[in-house]
Amino acid sequence: MASVVGCLGDAGSSSTPSVTYRHRYQRSGLDAAPNDAGVEMGLWEDEGIDVKFATSNGSQQAVKSVAQGNDTFGNAEISAVLRQMQEESSIRIIGQVIDPMAGVVSTEEAGIESWADMEGKTIAQYPFGATGPLAMAALEKAGGNPDNVETRNMQPGSEEALLMEGKADAAITYFPQAVARLEKNGYGTNVLILSDVLENLGVALITRQSVIDDQSETVNRFVRGWLQAHKKFATDLDGVIDVYRDKVPQFDEELARETVGPIYASRVPDPDIGTSKGKGWTSTDQLETTLSVFQDAGLLEETRPVEEYYTNEYIEGNQELAVETAEAYYEQLEDNYDVGPNYV
Structure with a gap:
């Protein structure tokens, strides 16, 4: 697909769109750090969008908040996303956040x-x-x-x-x-x-189909800021932690830094995908495998055609940035971390 996403939807609007982004858990370790840093460092603002980031008490709560229209975007374990989609089809996956941890x-x-x-x-x-x-x-x-x-x-x-x-x-x-x-x-x-x-997928980035239909350029701006925030996590870890430190009660920075290697490795797909499609890409084959695994485990009663669950439109439309983001993680892993072949 050509990179035309930025030309869609409400691109001509002079006002700055304001959206909410719901995280799946309370802040712990470094999991939410890229999102808080993205807001505080103005990375979404640079893309022309105002993002209010908030936490929740679990993936199910985050998914329902997006599905019910209380939040524009969210991230959640794909198990909760798929179970919600069994009940109704308004939720759509627009990117992969992390591999299962x-x-x-x-x-x-x-x-x-x-x-x-x-x-x-x-x-x-x-x-x-x-x-x-x-x-x-x-x-x-x-x-x-x-x-x-x-x-x-x-x-x-x-x-x-x-x-x-x-x-x-x-x-x-x-x-x-x-x-x-x-x-x-x-x-x-x-x-x-x-x-x-x-070989299942992990945490997904989500919104509603109506947001994609009615606010395509807002979704595009959000995805660009999201990619910029994750890129910053790889290229300026100290700066991200400086922003994040005061947001986490009893933050154990030493312990958090010990987890950086596997966390970095979980933030990007296999290099064959990451260097061609980029961070955030949802693999059709891996989603099909995930659906099968969840059915076999008794976590899903039925599935739909795989294309009804997700769109790669906004990752494709920002492919250069998505690949740059993935490559920033691969570079850090190669130069600074020894996480082993199980992670990447």
């Missing part, structure tokens, strides 16, 4: 070095969301038997304590921060990454 985290003492090692162990999981069912789907796909795993529920924030106190052998959780905390306390760690087995 969930894994089965354990200390070295637990001896869980492969998926088969999960059998006979006690695994802690959240009583909500998709990570528990997806981990069992990954175990089964890897040749294991979920019936041979004992699970127990945990609440967010309790993961590392459960492992250090020996109340669980492993936890299914967001792994960069869990690993950093465990290692800071002197524990060696092992991680089984769910997406290595399932």
Whole structure:
């Protein structure tokens, strides 16, 4: 597709469009940092759009807020996005934010070095969301038997304590921060990454179809600012942290910096895609795989034709910037971080 997005919709308007952008969780670690920095550093303003960024208490809440028209844009785990789209079709994916960052985290003492090692162990999981069912789907796909795993529920924030106190052998959780905390306390760690087995997508950038139809240029400006914000996260980490530091209660900067390598790696697709299509590109094949995985895990009852879920229009229309953004991350990873082949 030619780069004509900037010529569509309300491009002739002299007023600055104002939109809201809803994040899937409260601020923790560096996850929300690019968005806060994008607002505070005026990166969306430079693209001619006023963005008000706010947090929420989970992906489901963020998706519903966008679907109900309370927010213009949002980001959420794709499991919550797809479940919402089963109920009604107003939500559309307009970009990929990060690859899945969930894994089965354990200390070295637990001896869980492969998926088969999960059998006979006690695994802690959240009583909500998709990570528990997806981990069992990954175990089964890897040749294991979920019936041979004992699970127990945990609440967010309790993961590392459960492992250090020996109340669980492993936890299914967001792994960069869990690993950093465990290692800071002197524990060696092992991680089984769910997406290595399932090849599923992670967090998606979303809006409503009506916004795409009626405010195409506003969507274009938002996507450009979003790309600029993520590029800044790769090229000026210190500046982003300076902006972000005071926004996070009890911000542990040392711990957060320990997670930068895997976080950077999660922000871009495979280099074959990133260097040709750029950051934010949604792969048709990977979305089809994700839909299949979620159905097999009992997280989706039905699916639609894949093209009804997303559009790459705004990434295609800003391909040069999208590729520049991806390449900034690849350069940082190559020069400064050793995250291993599981991440990129």
